[in-house]
Amino acid sequence: MVPTTASISIAQLSLNYRWSKLLVWLRTHGMKTGVDDLLVECKETPTAGNGLFARKSCLPSSLLFAVPPQGLMNIRxxxxLYPTSGPTPLTAVQMISLHLYLNRPRGSEDSPDPHYGPYISTLPREFDSHPLTWLVRSKTGMESGGIPLLDHLPPSVLASLVKLHDRFRQDWAAVRAYLQTANSCVFSTSDAHLDDVHGSTSNYVWAWLNGTFNTRCIYYRLKSSKEDPNNLTLCPILDFANHTAKGSHMTPVPSEADIWNTAPVKPIGKGFKFVSPADTAVQEGEEIFLTYGSHPNRTLFVEYGFVNKSSDEAEITDGEVDMQDLVESLILDQKSSVFVKSVLEDEGYWGDWTLYHSAESAGPSWRLTTALRLHCLVVSNNAIHDNTIQPWRDVVGGKRGTISDENEIAWRQSLITVCAALITRAQASLRGLKDDDFEGCSGSDDWLPWMRENIRILWREELLVAEAVKQCTLRGDDF
Incomplete structure (x- = not known):
């Protein structure tokens, strides 16, 4: 559906209204930059919703904006707002998503939250196009949105999505338990549908997707340990920025805690500063991006709900494919499967078996090579004894390069077999991705063609990576 000029105008007016209220709110919380001095502004983009743009031209590494500490939403x-008699039982993700859950705007209204209302009102109003939303709806019997798309996902992508759903369920259970035990007077803005399983779960999906690393939160040092999972925050202004895989992007200024590795970290830090790309000047009106890190498309799709597109239909520069289901079937189809699986689990090599492709090379991951070597060694020996796999342990320990010439031939042939199976499956799935395969999706979901293309890209990536690795294996490339 192509938006009309009127609809674009109304949407932009609404965005401008909420952007102005957000800046006023930030200034009351300590932001020193006035609207006329701010180097960034939020505007609609043609294909990616809202984006962050430069109001003025600026040199590399210029300070774009600084968000005061009281304008951040994090566990501190x-x-x-959520006092307990002892240490809080909630993680950062759970507390942030709890607050969003209790203060979600209704329809086109502003958030009722007296603390963060102007900020919450700028967050996305729904995540209907996110695959987690489809899975939650399918689990709760809510037949709507993109549920039919689940049947078209690559198995590795669906497996990753199920793991994300498990995390969601654990956090939702913790939040519900907290709400049931906490003093009800604390939650004066509590959702009226808390006892409605469908309504409350749907609202929490929205809150959780806003309140995790998946879409909006960013790393922010709050704890003594840099690796503490509670080192994250929601940051106004920043979350308007779209992702770029390789282009120039703005970066956060390291805090004193990060520079000096100080402990304990100050209660809420000194706020968050962001500078323009270090390698290029930014021109007035240019979109300013953020990078979510180097992730395979499988991760981007499951965690963020989109994929990176390659520039050439017939080639792929970077790609990664998880071979878990095919390799697991290969191993478990043998009488020695229990022994092989036990050894791989004990040694930390069960699962995370991937193929990769880059501009320089293509091949199996070390973990996949290691698993296939053991599988072929045990099958060829036709004996299930710990002393028969010592050559494999020597390779894993770096004492020798290979088990034997015969083993190298065998595991490479197994690799060709699983690549061929993946190629066949991907080709069939791409043929099945037709418009009439998505009956049951709501006609109002204008994101469906875009999401269908994302799924096609996932399958095409699996196909091209498997073909590249198969060819490298057939010609005897070193891995």
Whole structure:
């Protein structure tokens, strides 16, 4: 559906209204930059919703904006709103998503939250196009949205999505338990549908997707340990920025805690500063991007709900494919499967078996090579004894390069077999991705063609990576 000029105008007016309210709110919380001095602004983009753009031209590494500490939403700024008799039982993700859940805007209204209302009102109003939403709806019997698309996902993508759903369920259970035990007077803005399983779960999906690393949160040092999972925050202004895989992007300024590795970290830090790309000047009106990190498309799709597109239909520069289901079937189809699986689990090599492709090379991951070597060694020996796999242990320990010439031939042939199986499956799935295969999706979901293309890209990536690795294996490339 192509938006009309009127609809674009109304949407932009609404965005401008909420952007102005957000800046006023930030200034009351300590932001020193006035609207006329701010180097960035939020505008609609043709294909990616809202984006962050330069209001003025600026040199490399210019300060774009600074968000004061009280304008951030994290486990420390929210703690006073959710008091407990002891340490909070909630993680950062759970506390942030709880606050969003309790203060979700209704329809086109602003958030009722007296603390973060102007900020919450700028967040996305729904995540209907996100695959987690489809899976939650399918689990709760809500037949709507993109549920039919689940049947068209590559098995590795669906497996990753199920793991994400498990995390969601654990956090939702913790939040519900907290709500049931906490003093009800704390939650004066509580969702009226808390006891409605469908309504409350649907609202929590929205809150959780806003309140995790998946879409909006970013790393922010709050704990003594840099690796503490509670080192994250929601950051106004920043979350308007779209992702770029390789292009120039703005970067956060390291905090004093990060520079000096100080402990304990100050209660809420000194706020968050972001500078323009270090390698190029930014021109007025140019979109300013953020990078979510180097992730395969499988991860981007499951965690963020989109994929990176390659520039050439017939080639792929970077790609990664998880071979878990095919390799697992190969191993478990043998009488020695229990022994092989036990050894791989004990040694930490069960699962995470991937193929990769880059501009320089293509091949199996070390973990996949290691698993196939053991599988072929045990099958060829036709004996299930620990002393028969010592050559494999020597390879894993770096004492020798290979088990034997015969083993090298065998595991490479197994690799060709699983690549061929993946190629066949991907080709069949791409043929099945037709418009009439998505009956049951709501006609109002204008994101469906875009999401169908994302799924096609996932399958095409699996096909091209498997073909490249198969060819490298057939010609005897070193891995």
């Amino acid at each position: 700024t929210l703690r006073s």
